[in-house]
Amino acid sequence: MGAGGRTRTGVLPGFGLTLGLTLTYVCLLILIPLAALILKSATLPFDKFWQIATTPRALASYKITLLCSAVAATINTVFGVLVAWVLTRYHVPGKRIIDALVDLPFALPTAVAGIALTAVYAQNGPIGRYLQPLGINVAFTPLGIIVALTFIGLPFVVRTVQPVLQAMDPEIEEAAESLGANSRQVFVRIMLPTLAPAAITGFTLAFARALGEYGSVVFISGNLPLKTEITTLLIMTKLEQYDYAGATAIAVVMLGLSFSLLLVINLLQAWGRRWET
Amino acid sequence: MTPSSSGASPAAAIAAAPVVRGRVARRGKHGWITPAVLTGIALLYLAGFLLVPLIAVFVQAFEQGAAAYWRAITEPDARSAIWLTTVVFACVIPLNLAFGIAAAWAIARFEFRGKHLLITIIDLPFAVSPVVSGLLFVLLFGAKGWFGPFVDAHNLQIIFALPGIVLATLFVTVPFVARELIPVMTELGPEQEEAALVLGASGWQMFWRVTLPNIRWGLLYGLVLLTARTIGEFGAVSVVSGHIRGQTNTIPLYVEILYNEYNFAAAFAIASVLTGLALLSLAARSLLRTRV
Numbered sequence: 001m002g003a004g005g006r007t008r009t010g011v012l013p014g015f016g017l018t019l020g021l022t023l024t025y026v027c028l029l030i031l032i033p034l035a036a037l038i039l040k041s042a043t044l045p046f047d048k049f050w051q052i053a054t055t056p057r058a059l060a061s062y063k064i065t066l067l068c069s070a071v072a073a074t075i076n077t078v079f080g081v082l083v084a085w086v087l088t089r090y091h092v093p094g095k096r097i098i099d100a101l102v103d104l105p106f107a108l109p110t111a112v113a114g115i116a117l118t119a120v121y122a123q124n125g126p127i128g129r130y131l132q133p134l135g136i137n138v139a140f141t142p143l144g145i146i147v148a149l150t151f152i153g154l155p156f157v158v159r160t161v162q163p164v165l166q167a168m169d170p171e172i173e174e175a176a177e178s179l180g181a182n183s184r185q186v187f188v189r190i191m192l193p194t195l196a197p198a199a200i201t202g203f204t205l206a207f208a209r210a211l212g213e214y215g216s217v218v219f220i221s222g223n224l225p226l227k228t229e230i231t232t233l234l235i236m237t238k239l240e241q242y243d244y245a246g247a248t249a250i251a252v253v254m255l256g257l258s259f260s261l262l263l264v265i266n267l268l269q270a271w272g273r274r275w276e277t
Numbered sequence: 278m279t280p281s282s283s284g285a286s287p288a289a290a291i292a293a294a295p296v297v298r299g300r301v302a303r304r305g306k307h308g309w310i311t312p313a314v315l316t317g318i319a320l321l322y323l324a325g326f327l328l329v330p331l332i333a334v335f336v337q338a339f340e341q342g343a344a345a346y347w348r349a350i351t352e353p354d355a356r357s358a359i360w361l362t363t364v365v366f367a368c369v370i371p372l373n374l375a376f377g378i379a380a381a382w383a384i385a386r387f388e389f390r391g392k393h394l395l396i397t398i399i400d401l402p403f404a405v406s407p408v409v410s411g412l413l414f415v416l417l418f419g420a421k422g423w424f425g426p427f428v429d430a431h432n433l434q435i436i437f438a439l440p441g442i443v444l445a446t447l448f449v450t451v452p453f454v455a456r457e458l459i460p461v462m463t464e465l466g467p468e469q470e471e472a473a474l475v476l477g478a479s480g481w482q483m484f485w486r487v488t489l490p491n492i493r494w495g496l497l498y499g500l501v502l503l504t505a506r507t508i509g510e511f512g513a514v515s516v517v518s519g520h521i522r523g524q525t526n527t528i529p530l531y532v533e534i535l536y537n538e539y540n541f542a543a544a545f546a547i548a549s550v551l552t553g554l555a556l557l558s559l560a561a562r563s564l565l566r567t568r569v
Contacts, residue, residue, distance in 0.1 A: 011471055011474050011475065012386050012387070012467055012470060012471065012474070013474070013480035013483075014382060014383075014480055014484075015383060015386075015387045015389075017379075018379040018380070018382045018383040019383040019387070019389070021375075021376070021379045022376065022379050022380040022383050022384075022395070022399075023395075025376050025379075025380075025451075026395070026398055026399060026451075029444075029447055029448055029451060030398060030399075030401055030402060030448065030451065031398065032417070033413035033414060033416075033417055033448065034401070034405075034413065036413060036416045036417050036422070036423050037409070037412065037413050037416055040416050079318075079319070079322045082315060082318060082319050082322070083319045083322065083323065085315065085319075086312075086315055086316050086319040086320075087319075089312075090312045090315070090316055092316055092320075096563065098320075098323065099563070100559045100560065100562065100563035101323065101327055101328070101559065102323070102327075103559055103562060104327050104331065104555065104559060105327075106502070106505070107505045107509075107555040107556075107558040107559050107562075108509065108551070108552060108555040109508070109509025109510070109511055109528075109529045109532075109551050109555070110407075110509065110511045110512065110529075111509075111511040111529040111530075111532050111533050111548075112334065112509070112529070112532065112548040112551050112552055112555075113330070115334075115532065115536050115544060115545065115548060116330035116331070116333050116334045116548070116552075117330050119330075119333045119334075119337055119541075119545075120329050120330050120333045125333070126329055126333060127325060127329060147326075150326060151326050151327075151330070154326055154327070183311075208404065211406070212404075212405065212406025212407065212408070212409065213406075213407075213512075214406065214407055214408045214511070214512035214515075215407070215511035215512050215515075215529070219536065232406050232407075232408040232409075232512065235408050235409065235412065236408055236515070236516065239412065239415065239516060244415070244416070244419070244421060247412060248412070248416065251406075251408075251409045251412050254406055254409055255405065255406075255409055258404045258405060258406065258409075259404060261404070262397075262400075262401075262404040266397070
């Protein structure tokens with residue numbers, strides 16, 4: 001890095017200063033800490049690492065985390081497309097407020113979200129009490145984890161799909177209709193292919209966010225090892241027992257997963273951009 | 278679902294299209310049932326996940342009356358949590374704001390090798406779980422960490438103290454401002470800044486009089502996002518704080534402690550303060566989004 005620093009005309013100042021500051025900051029705050037984690041895990045012999053990372057309790061936590069995150073991201077995708085559609089195409093009273101409210105999971109501290117969702121979905125809560133007679137217990141079951149992860153991932157799909165819908169010309173759909181397509185054909189042949197890249201990107205973002213989530217889940221999940229213990233909680237438990245090696249090994253697994261998803265997201269966004277042009 | 282649309286003759290539809298366009302034509306073809314049903318489902322979904330929990334926070338907070346509410350948010354432990362969060366806020370905001378502006382200037386105004394790599398690195402903290410983010414700093418500064426002996430030798434306290442909380446919060450909020458500003462600055466282009474320089478302005482004059490006024494709304498939007506996360510961060514801070522009551526509890530950690538002690542009314546009272554701030558933040562975003 002550092003070679004270059006050309007602008008088109010070459011008169012703008014501050015390249016050395018700002019890039020220098022940026023690189024120093026990024027090194028101190030991001031790269032060195034991440035390196036510490038990876039090097040720390042490298043001091044463990046591989047078989048020891050593997051043993052810690054694949055205990056039944058750890059494996060169960062990966063399974064619960066991945067499964068619940070996938071279900072939550074799927075719910076978010078279906079309803080996110082629907083919400084984006086309703087907000088861009090229909091007249092809804094109070095649209096501006098509803099649109100602002102969609103961002104609530106980004107603004108509300110996760111601990112607050114956690115206790116609020118627990119209060120609402122507990123057996124005596126305003127929603128939980130109607131689910132209870134149907135035999136549905138949300139709080140302190142895997143369903144509770146899904147509810148919390150759906151909450152924190154809610155804005156992603158709405159926010160990725162909304163601009164695509166806004167940019168889409170309704171006349172294309174009208175043209176298809178006037179040429180004899182029925183509404184299902186319009187949806188499958190025109191809407192879906194256009195919205196798919198944005199919806200898939202939103203799904204992946206929501207999924208990635210859900211994998212690492214901690215605050216909103218711990219209150220509602222019940223935290224039973226092997227049953228409702230997510231991976232981030234397992235890391236936390238190991239830390240509280242001063243088992244740094246154990247926490248590090250599982251954190252590295254988590255980090256590997258997160259970074260692979262980041263790669264997927266970058267590829268998806270490139271794909272989405274290609275579709276636009 | 279809409280027999281009328283497939284039943285209508287295409288020729289008639291084409292003939293009608295230029296005259297009755299857009300919404301009127303669509304409503305005529307689809308009727309009102311589909312939109313009403315879809316809107317209803319969407320609103321139910323948003324109510325179940327967003328509105329009801331939001332209302333529940335305030336209902337629970339005032340369950341034991343306004344006096345109990347006031348006591349809960351003014352007792353010494355609550356005040357020390359509010360103070361700690363304020364201090365963390367005062368440390369994190371200027372640093373990450375300055376970083377965001379510097380990074381955006383370098384990235385949006387200059388071409389250099391490794392630019393995309395740098396952008397990816399700046400975004401990395403968003404991909405790291407908050408709990409893992411906290412762990413990073415425990416591994417660096419904890420008793421057995423890289424800098425553990427150094428920290429001990431100089432009698433410093435980083436983990437389970439304010440510096441650890443600030444570092445973890447800095448890490449999780451690094452990308453916010455840079456991420457908002459890079460596209461804003463790229464879109465604006467360098468022409469006005471170049472003009473100012475050619476007309477004899479110094480670099481700092483150009484920055485204060487041209488760059489900053491031009492990026493102000495984007496900067497403010499980034500600041501709103503940064504503020505919300507800084508005040509609300511839970512997972513990362515939870516790992517490095519040590520939960521020492523009255524000393525290392527930020528507001529969200531204090532909510533957790535009250536809740537785990539079954540002091541629900543007080544927990545929700547404090548939570549309602551955070552919720553109020555979150556709602557302000559949403560209003561600010563909504564207003565700013567029309568300007569950015």
